[in-house]
Amino acid sequence: MMSSACLTQRASAGLSLTGPPLAPEAILHAHLRIARPVSNLARTERMYRDALDLSVLARFEDHDGFSGVMLGRDGLDYHFEFTHCPDHPIAPSPTPEDLIVFYLPDRPEWEAACARATEHGFMPVTSFNPFWEISGQTFEDADGYRIVLQNGTWR
Structure with a gap:
């Protein structure tokens, strides 16, 4: 294992342990996949699709023992992938700070989104971090993963 001094020296020189550093523009054009075992x-597909008004982008069945669904919307730079493997189930193990935050600046839109979340099975919970209670509502899905619907912009 490398010493922290060596790691610091490599980092300050722009070196990484897995290869050359990414060019800043590479990250700007990346597509983000949020992958979670469920x-x-x-049930998870219905909850996220209906509560967050997402579409099924793709799905797969029994691919090397795994089945899954990708939810998002065309034109967004992110999507969710939910997977399940009945032969080797992984118990979801989120913490109260594992959050996906959606910023909804329009108050009526935010209120409607909160109502949809509850209607489709998300449970309102008190956020571990009190910041999210100021202008948002934290919800937990059936596996304990949390989303925050924040009434505001991210900046």
Whole structure:
């Protein structure tokens, strides 16, 4: 294992342990996939699709034992991938600070989104970090993963 001094020296020289540093523009054009194992794929698909007004972008069945669904919207730079493997189930293990935050600056839109989340099975919970209670609502899905619907902009 490298010493912290060696790691600091490599980092300050722009070196990484896995290869050359990425050019800043590479990250700017990246597409983000948020991948999570779930205990019930159909339930999770319905919850996220209907509560967050997402579409099924792709799905796969029994691919090397895994089934999954990708939810998002055309034109967005992110999507969710939820997977389930019945032969080797992984118990979801989120913490109260594992959050996906959606910023909704329009108050009526935010209120409607909060109502949809509850209607489709998300449970309102008190956020571990009190910041999210100021202008938002934290919700937990059936596996304990949390989303925050924040009434505001991210900046």
